[in-house]
Each structure stands twice: as C-alpha cells, then as structure tokens.
Amino acid sequence: NAGVMQNPRHLVRRRGQEARLRCSPMKGHSHVYWYRQLPEEGLKFMVYLQKENIIDESGMPKERFSAEFPKEGPSILRIQQVVRGDSAAYFCASSRGQAQNTEAFFGQGTRLTVV
C-alpha cells in the first residue's frame, strides 16, 4: 500500500507563473489536508477537502490560491501568479476519516521555489 504521493517533489516557477501541486492520498483515504511550511517555521493548515467538497478553507490565502479534490484523480493545490513569498514546502496529508478519529499520513512534500 503506497503512502501519500506528492508530485512534483521540487518545483521552480518564475514570478507570475502558475504552480500546480498534486497529492494522491493513500488507498482508501477520502480526506485530504494541505499544509504549508515556510522556512524555519512549523506547518500551517491551509485547507481540508473530502471528495468533491471543500470542508474547511480557513487557512487559505484569500487570493491566488485554490484547491480541489475531484471524484477521480489527485487533489490539486493551485497557486496563480506566484510571488517570492509563496516559496515554501507544501505538504499533503490523508486520512480514512476525519483526522480527529483516525491517523493522518503525510506525503514527502513539494518544495516550491519562486525565482
């Protein structure tokens, strides 16, 4: 049973470009969480999704960021018109149910560098 798969592992974008980060949850998991880790900081919650639904997006910046988790395929975190301050590691976690009831498993992250 493969773990949570994130790709790409490293992504370089120029300012103004779009970044798409993908997360394939573990088999049987229908709950996905995205977190952002800025340099020298802990992880900050961004968004919680179930299949085809955004449940909690309280940590998402109001502009340029969006997330989806379609019925088929991976969850996507999309950042439009990237700026230098978006450079960070983005981690996805998946769980079988809400993570308060079951363990959440983390992917290895996508390290985004904006140049």
Added chain:
Amino acid sequence: GNSVTQMEGPVTLSEEAFLTINCTYTATGYPSLFWYVQYPGEGLQLLLKATKADDKGSNKGFEATYRKETTSFHLEKGSVQVSDSAVYFCALLSGNTGKLIFGQGTTLQVKP
C-alpha cells in the same frame, strides 16, 4: 485561538544523552496531542500521541505525557542516537475537522 509553543532549537546532544523537548499548548477543552518527526528532505511521520489527560504516548524509546495542569506535552528519550537527528514538531488537533496546529519545530542534532 489554539496554539502550540515549543522550545527553540537547535538542540545538540552527544549520543546516549537524555533528551527533553518542551511543548506547551493553549486550547479550548482537551484536544488530542501529537509529536511528529521530520527527517531531512522527508515528510512528517507520527511519532506518538495522547488523546486525554494523563495519557502517556510512547514509541521508539520516546515518551510524552499529557499534563492538563501545566498544559504541556514534553517529549523525552532516555538515550538518544545519531539516527534520532531530525526536526520534531508538537501538534494539537483543533476543532472538529481534524486539522492540526503545529509548533514551530525543534531541530535535534545528535553527535557521535
């Protein structure tokens, strides 16, 4: 709001030394508490957890006890190894959607 505070690092120890990494939290009620470990270039792995007051989580020689009186969840290990070198994150479960609130992380370096 809910928050987690960890001792600042880096913490540098010699092999077989005793480890303590302090973690305190602010929360409504009694949330579940966690320690995660992040090895270089990797994602986070759950190290241990405790779901209610006075619970002790343990794994791989690491322990932490949920202390509601002091709102703390300090991580301890009696004898660290070089392979324990990593970043350690304390976290709590916030609200009813399962999102985690993390501390800023503490880097542990163990020298042979």
